[in-house]
Amino acid sequence: MEAIYEWFRLLYDNTGINLPFIYDSYDRGRMISGFFMTVKLSVLCLVLSVIIGMAGAWLQNSPLKWTRRIVNGYIQLFRNTPPLVQLYFFYFAIGTMLPKVTNDWGGQEPILGGFAWAVISLSFFAGAYNVEIFRSGLEAVPDSTVEAAEALGFSRFHIYKDITLPLAIRVALPALNNNLVNLVKTTTLAYAIAVPEMLYEANQIWSDNVNVTEMMVFMLLVYFVLVGVLVWGMNRWERALKIPGFGA
């Protein structure tokens, strides 16, 4: 290890290419913690946004008019506004309205921090698209399949959970794939409310080291690999869900 660090130190001395997040233990720590923060943020938002999508698509078919209206209002609001504005709205508008709590040092702090707001905001942002994605998948399920389940006595919930949703997911997977890739990319917005994710930490490092070019090249590569891993996983999932004799 030490030899590798030394090599990158020499690289900097000889070429001016400065990668302190490799050879400098402090910067390395920041980079690693930023990376895991991004992974944590992404995974939480992915899971929550898919849950929101499934729940929203269910509520969209509710017999109650107002439930449907609220879901549709939510979708319009989150699809027709910039995600950064949404994030600020949650963090600054809602966040400051909530009661404060006393922290361990006796000071006052917001009940929800930047990370929590980023998770909430980004999940609702991607969730709005997921509702529409699942809805289009549900529309592809023939009414006659639903009727067969009704005739067997299935409840509305079982029809959704065991028949229409599993079929809808298979239809919706390519679109879902796209949206989740977008979501991972959008987690960089959390930077704007000082969530110490990868881009934020990179910014800290380049401020200290004045190596913006190197950091930006590195960021591009890391996100490229991160999204690549997600796409690979989604494709595997798609293949695992494939049914002999069904679909294209």
Next chain:
Amino acid sequence: MTWTDDQPMVSVKDVRKSFGALEVLKGVSLDVMKGEVICIIGPSGSGKSTLIRCINALNDIQGGSILVEGQEVNDPDLDKLELRKKVGMVFQQYNLFPHKTALENIMMAPLLVLKDDKAAVEKLARRLIKKVRLEGKEDSYPGELSGGQQQRVAIARSLAMNPDVMLFDEVTAALDPETVNEVLTTIKDLAKDGMTCILVTHEMGFAREVADHIYFTDRGVIVEHGAPDVFFDAAKDPRTVEFLGQIL
């Protein structure tokens, strides 16, 4: 008043059904006793499907009464689950759940609706697969089965709920001629076992052989009905005669 089996198992009285302004059933009445097999025949669009769909409440009715084992179907507080436990239905297009194997298709309703024990349900499903002569196809998906095989799975799926009466809506109409008989044989077996059956069919030879009573419908009314021999050999109404002339 409790139902006893000297009363009709299904009693349809003066049923009226409209889709918007279009009146599709204009006062239809028929009775089916336990163990009886009745066939409904008639030109396309005469309301045959609508009639049998009303019996298990897939369609609502605007007038009249339908009693299934004494339970009124035309009732806003109808317990649909109770009704659908008693009435099985098989559709023209099979409507199997494409993401489930043949065995799973059969097991789903008893597991989810009746909440029966899994081991018992699996045993039942394997027995039913045998009964419809599909041994070896347990793990095939619907997309891997022929139309006739799918339809037999659909029959087994309905039987798994242990219904008291079975509705069949032109279940051989979508099949290749050479597979029609395998499905008809399955239905004949059922009839022989004493299952109460209401069949919509265009298979006149089959109707004559299996039915206790034939009903001929045209434009939303029952034009003529009778025992098969009388009906086929001595039809009186000109519309019946014309229809039989075309189809035989």
